[in-house]
Amino acid sequence: MLNTPKELVVNWHITEACNYKCDYCFAKWNDNSKEILHSQFKVEALLKQIENIRHLLNKKSNTVYFDKLRINLVGGETFLYRRQLKNIVNLSKEYDFKLSAITNGSLFNVENIELIAKNFSSIGISVDSLNEQTNLAIGRTSKKGVFNPSEVLTAINYIKEHNPNIEIKINTVVNKLNISEDLSNFIAQAQPKKWKIFKLLPVYSNKLEILNQEFSQFLGRHSNFESIISAEDNNDMTESYLMIDPLGRFFQNGPADGYNYSAPLWETSAEIALQQINFDSQKFINRYKRII
Ligand code: SF4
Incomplete structure (x- = not known):
């Protein structure tokens, strides 16, 4: 039997760059390739595949149904590249995605405040x-x-x-x-x-x-x-988060403090990329029930 429709959240770490240097920052992917937020083509291709994720997961599950998708933008510092952020916001609107973001709170100005108030359903500081x-x-x-x-x-x-x-x-x-x-x-x-x-x-x-x-x-x-x-209990995070790195790849905690990655979603279909990671819709819902 299907559960009540839920919102699927995709966490996209749009950049590793940050104006702060926290001692315990874990926003490090140690890959020197160019982050995709700077490429219009790659951002468009990525968002198109993100749109497919919800439908693919709905098709796969008899018990979970996602009726909405929210992209949660994470960093680095999400407001560091304002022009690129605005582009992501505008393209997301075309897909009717909900948007939220996490910020370190250092770059609030009139423009950013307006951008947040007009386009985001939540902001984490x-x-x-x-x-x-x-x-x-x-x-x-x-x-x-x-x-x-x-x-x-x-x-x-x-x-x-x-x-x-x-x-x-x-x-x-x-x-x-x-x-x-x-x-x-x-x-x-x-x-x-x-x-x-x-x-x-x-x-x-x-x-x-x-x-x-x-x-x-x-x-x-x-x-x-x-x-x-x-x-949150850290063990629960495994397989219950959909996370995309600055290069557009799904990533998950892997063995020995490293990450496992899928192929980049701007050049691979969401269907193939989802097969390359472990994501459990039911675990996502269970986590959702507890913390939202
Ligand atoms: S504010 Fe966040 S992203 Fe920036 S250095 Fe600190 S932990 Fe890392």
Whole structure:
């Protein structure tokens, strides 16, 4: 029997480039080929295949039906290449895709705020610390200055003013440097629909790694926000995410800290590329039920 129709989410890491240099950044694919967001032809070809994914998964499953597709744009920093981002937004509209994005919150200006308010159903902002020294130590700083929580709150208010239906989400990575912080004040003002809290994954370095007990203490300190907090188990991420890298390939965690890749979706059909990775629609739905 078919479940209620669901929204399928495809996470596209449009670029690895970022104006911040966080110590624990895992947006690294170590491939020097040119990222496809700079090529009109490749972006168009990719989006066409993304459109096919939903239909292929619906055909394959007797129990899961996706009636909508949302592209979640991830980085690097998603607002770094504004012209290319605008192009993706415009092309996505032609396919009637819903759009969301994750940003480090450093490039909010009037134009970007309008772009978000007009075209995105949700925007996720990474906020790890409210403390200038901690943000400096993490690497959340650029030529323009250190991450500024008040500027982010102002931007959130403008975005909501322009689009009262937009969902604001906050992402926080808990690590050795912010473990004792209390973000309650910020969260109370930002009023996000969801607050995703991640325990730092020691992917490239374990110097900021924390213990499970420390992570629980952080969650306990913020228990007032229990109803909007989601903390994901990393094991559940395998096979329940559809992720595309900056070169247009599906990627998934592989053995020995590496990734497994499909062929690029701008030159291969979605049908073939889906056969090259493991994606389980039912696991996706189960995850969806728990965290959305
Ligand atoms: S803001 Fe995100 S993408 Fe940029 S360096 Fe930090 S973790 Fe990486």
